[in-house]
Amino acid sequence: MSDVTFHNALKTDQLDEDEAIQVIIEGKEVAIINLGGEFYAMDDICSHAYASMADGYLEGECLECPLHGAQFNVKTGKAETPPATVDLATYEVKIEGDDILVGLPNG
Amino acid sequence: MSADQTYIIIGAGQAGGWTAKTLRDQGFEGRVVIFGDENFPPHERPPLSKEVLLGNAEKEICLLWPPGTLEDADIEMRLGTRVSEIAPDEHTLTLEDGKTVAWDKLMIATGGRATRLPVEGADLDGVYTLRTIDDADAIRSKMTPDATVLVIGAGWIGLEVAAAARKQEATAIVVELADRVCARALSPEMSQWIHDLHVRNGVDIRCGVSFDHFEGDSRLQRAVMSDGWVIDCDIAVVGIGLTPNVELATAAGLATDNGIIVDDKGQTSHPDIYAAGDNANHPNPLLGRRIRLESWENAQNQAICAAKAMLGGEDSYAEIPWFWSDQYDANIQLMGLPEEWDETAVRGDRDAGEFVEFYLKDGKLEGAAAINNPRDLRFTRRMMTSGKTFNASDLADPELKLQKLLKG
Ligand SMILES: Cc1cc2nc3c(=O)[nH]c(=O)nc-3n(C[C@H](O)[C@H](O)[C@H](O)COP(=O)(O)OP(=O)(O)OC[C@H]3O[C@@H](n4cnc5c(N)ncnc54)[C@H](O)[C@@H]3O)c2cc1C
Ligand code: FES
Numbered sequence: 001m002s003d004v005t006f007h008n009a010l011k012t013d014q015l016d017e018d019e020a021i022q023v024i025i026e027g028k029e030v031a032i033i034n035l036g037g038e039f040y041a042m043d044d045i046c047s048h049a050y051a052s053m054a055d056g057y058l059e060g061e062c063l064e065c066p067l068h069g070a071q072f073n074v075k076t077g078k079a080e081t082p083p084a085t086v087d088l089a090t091y092e093v094k095i096e097g098d099d100i101l102v103g104l105p106n107g
Numbered sequence: 108m109s110a111d112q113t114y115i116i117i118g119a120g121q122a123g124g125w126t127a128k129t130l131r132d133q134g135f136e137g138r139v140v141i142f143g144d145e146n147f148p149p150h151e152r153p154p155l156s157k158e159v160l161l162g163n164a165e166k167e168i169c170l171l172w173p174p175g176t177l178e179d180a181d182i183e184m185r186l187g188t189r190v191s192e193i194a195p196d197e198h199t200l201t202l203e204d205g206k207t208v209a210w211d212k213l214m215i216a217t218g219g220r221a222t223r224l225p226v227e228g229a230d231l232d233g234v235y236t237l238r239t240i241d242d243a244d245a246i247r248s249k250m251t252p253d254a255t256v257l258v259i260g261a262g263w264i265g266l267e268v269a270a271a272a273r274k275q276e277a278t279a280i281v282v283e284l285a286d287r288v289c290a291r292a293l294s295p296e297m298s299q300w301i302h303d304l305h306v307r308n309g310v311d312i313r314c315g316v317s318f319d320h321f322e323g324d325s326r327l328q329r330a331v332m333s334d335g336w337v338i339d340c341d342i343a344v345v346g347i348g349l350t351p352n353v354e355l356a357t358a359a360g361l362a363t364d365n366g367i368i369v370d371d372k373g374q375t376s377h378p379d380i381y382a383a384g385d386n387a388n389h390p391n392p393l394l395g396r397r398i399r400l401e402s403w404e405n406a407q408n409q410a411i412c413a414a415k416a417m418l419g420g421e422d423s424y425a426e427i428p429w430f431w432s433d434q435y436d437a438n439i440q441l442m443g444l445p446e447e448w449d450e451t452a453v454r455g456d457r458d459a460g461e462f463v464e465f466y467l468k469d470g471k472l473e474g475a476a477a478i479n480n481p482r483d484l485r486f487t488r489r490m491m492t493s494g495k496t497f498n499a500s501d502l503a504d505p506e507l508k509l510q511k512l513l514k515g
Contacts (some may be wrong), residue, residue: 034367055482057489058512066481069404069429082125082407085172 004092004103009041012098020074022054022064024103030091032100033063033074037094040074041102047072047079047086112137114417115200115210117190117355119143121151121403122384123173123216129179129414137211139182143201144189145242148177153403155243156267157433161274162247164446166240175344192357195377212417214384215375216410217352217365218286224259224345228321233342236351237264249342252276257330257340259318261288263432265346266305270434273308280338281305282316292430292441297476299455300438308435349401351386364388366399371423373413382418392425393492394444402430424440427474427488431478431481436460438485443474443491455480463487470496483509 006026007025010032021052022044031054032041038087043046044053051067058064061078062071077090092103114130116123119141127139127149130344141149152170158164191193192201199209217504223229223235235246246268250256256272256281261283272279281288287298287306307311312386317333326504331337353363362368362376366388373381373389384406388399400409403426412424431440437460463477463484472491477484486509490497501507 035255050479057482057486064485066485069485082411083171 003106005106006092006094006101006103008058008099009102010014010100012039012095012100014050015039015100018058019055020056020058022052027102028104030102030104032093032102033058035061035074037048039095041091041093042072042074042077042089046077046084048084066104084099109418112211112328113209113216114139114212115208115503116141116210116214116216117143117193117200117408118214119145119149119184119186119353119382120215120384121171121406122216122218124149124177125407125410126214126216126381126414126417127177127182128180129174129411130418133415133418133420135418139180140185140208141177141182142185142188142190142200144187145186145239147164148174148184150240151403151406152238153382155240156237156264156271159240160237160250160268160271160457166244169240179474183449190355193355195359195380196363197346198379209377212411213244213380214417215380215386216384217355217408218385219351220351221345222348222350222397224318226318226320228323228327230344231321231325231327232321232325233323233340234321235344237268237344237346246342246344250275250277250479253340255280255281255339255341257282257338258346259330259343260316260346260388261285261312261347261371262346262348263289263292263430265344266301266434267432268319268344268346269305269310269312274435277326279310280340281310281312282311282318282332282338283398284317287313288312289313293476294451294464294466296451301344301434301437303508304435304437305462324481337428339504349385349468351399353386356382356386369413371425372416372420373409373424374416381411381413386465389424391428393427394424398428398444400428404429427491429485429488438479438481440481441474442476442484442487443472445474452499454483454503454505465499465502467495467497467502468497472497486510486513489513 009023014035029044029101031038048064055066065073066067077088092099149171155167189203215445221238255278257283260271269279323327351366356367357363367382369387369389373383383400436448445466448468450467452465460480465475466473475487
C-alpha cells in the first residue's frame with residue numbers, strides 16, 4: 001500500500017452522523033461521509049453532470065446526487081441508479097485519534 | 108425464449124433510449140431496434156434551452172450515453188426513419204418507405220412536438236419553436252447582441268429562451284396571456300419571484316397580453332398584439348406548450364386522451380404495446396390521479412419501469428413528480444404537483460434567492476418549490492412519501508434540519 005498517501009482531511013466531530021461534507025485534498029474534491037458512525041471517502045463530483053455529492057442526502061448506504069438524483073454506494077462508489085452509469089472512486093479512510101485521514105493514490 | 112423475439116421502440120429521444128438500454132441491462136437477449144425520425148442518437152433536451160442555446164456546449168452534450176454505448180449493447184438504431192403506421196393485431200409496423208417490420212412487443216416513445224400558433228405570419232422566416240437540436244442551432248445563430256428576441260408564452264422554455272437571449276446581450280421581450288408567469292406550475296409568490304428575476308436581468312416581460320399575428324415580407328419584422336401593440340423584432344420564439352405525438356396510436360385504435368392511455372406499468376390498451384415519456388397519460392398512485400408529464404425525470408424513469416414491464420416486471424411507476432429549470436443564476440426546482448394548499452412555509456431567504464417554499468394541506472406536504480436549494484428540495488420527496496404531517500413553522504426554521512423533522 002505504499003502507493004497511497006494518507007492526508008489529514010477532517011476531525012471526527014466536524015461531521016454528524018448521516019451527513020456528508022466536501023473536503024479538498026491535494027486540489028481534489030472528496031466527499032467524506034459519516035454512515036452511522038463509520039467514515040467513508042468518495043469522489044465528490046457526480047459522474048453524470050456536475051454537482052457536489054456532499055450536498056446530497058444519504059439514502060441507506062447510498063449518497064444521492066442533489067441535481068438529478070443518481071445514487072452512489074458510499075462503500076464501493078458504485079453508481080446504483082440512473083442517470084449515472086459511471087462509478088465514483090472511493091478512498092481508504094483511517095481514524096487516528098479524532099483525525100480522519102484519507103488515502104489518495106500517489107502520482 | 109426471448110432470444111428470438113424482437114422488441115421495437117419508436118422514438119430515439121430520452122424515453123426511447125432508456126427503454127432500449129434497460130431491456131439490455133435487464134438481460135433481454137432478443138433483437139432491440141429503435142426507429143427515430145431525428146438524425147441523432149437517443150438524446151435528452153434540457154441542454155437545448157440552456158447550455159446549447161448559451162453557446163456553452165455543443166449538441167453532443169445531449170447524448171444520453173457516450174457514443175458507441177448502444178451499439179456495444181447490440182441495439183440496432185435506425186435513425187432518420189419515421190414509422191408511419193402500427194398494425195397491432197398483425198404485430199407489425201410500416202415505415203415511411205413502405206417497408207413492413209414485425210415486432211413481438213412495441214414501445215411508443217414518440218414524445219411530443221411544440222404547439223404552433225395557428226395565426227397569420229406563423230410561417231415567416233424568423234418564427235421558431237424550440238424542441239429539437241436543429242431548432243436550438245437555428246435560434247442560437249440568431250441571438251446576437253443587436254437582435255430583438257420576442258418570446259411568446261412565459262412557460263419554462265420561453266423563460267429559458269429569454270434568459271439565454273439576455274446572456275447574449277440581445278433585447279428580450281416576453282408576452283404572456285395569463286396574468287403571471289408559469290401560472291400552471293407555480294404559486295403566485297413563486298411566479299412573482301421569477302418575474303422579478305427576469306426584470307432584474309433586463310427582460311421586458313408583460314403578462315395579460317394577447318398576441319394576435321406576425322407581419323413581415325418573407326422575414327419576420329414585427330408582431331402585433333390584440334390591443335394593437337406592435338413589437339418590432341428579429342426573431343420570435345413561440346413557447347405555448349407541447350402537443351403529444353399520439354397520431355400513430357390513435358390510428359392503431361389504442362386508447363388516447365391527452366396522450367396515450369397507459370397503466371401504472373406503461374402498458375397501453377393493447378397488451379403488447381407500451382408507451383412512456385411526454386406522450387403517456389398514466390396513473391400516479393402517489394397522487395391518486397392520472398397525469399401526463401413533460402419532464403426529464405419522467406421520460407427516464409417511466410421508460411425504465413415500462414421496459415421492465417415489457418420483460419414481465421411487476422413494479423408500478425410511482426414517483427412524486429420532480430422538475431427543474433435553470434435561468435440566469437437561478438436553479439429552480441419543483442417537487443410534486445400541488446393543486447391546493449391551505450398553508451405555505453418559506454425556508455431560507457427569498458431576497459437572497461436561496462429558499463424553499465413548502466405547500467401544506469392539513470399539515471401534509473403537497474409539494475415544494477425551491478430556488479437554489481436542490482438539497483432541501485430533493486429531501487422533500489422523502490417527506491412527502493412518508494405521509495407524515497409537518498408544522499409550517501418548523502419547516503420555516505432553518506435551524507431545524509429536515510432530516511430531524513422527518514424522523515421526529
Ligand atoms: C428545450 C427543452 C428544455 C427542456 N428542459 C427541461 C428541464 O429543464 N427539466 C425537465 O425536467 N424537463 C425539460 N424538458 C422536457 C424533457 O426534455 C422532455 O420531457 C423529454 O425530452 C421527453 O422525452 P420523450 O422521450 O418522451 O420525448 P422526446 O425526447 O421528444 O423523444 C421522442 C422522439 O420520437 C420521435 N418520433 C416521433 N414520432 C415518430 C415516428 N412516427 N417515427 C419515428 N420517430 C418518431 C421524435 O422526433 C423524437 O425524437 C425540456 C424540453 C425541451 C424541448
Ligand atoms: S449531476 Fe448527479 S445525477 Fe446528474
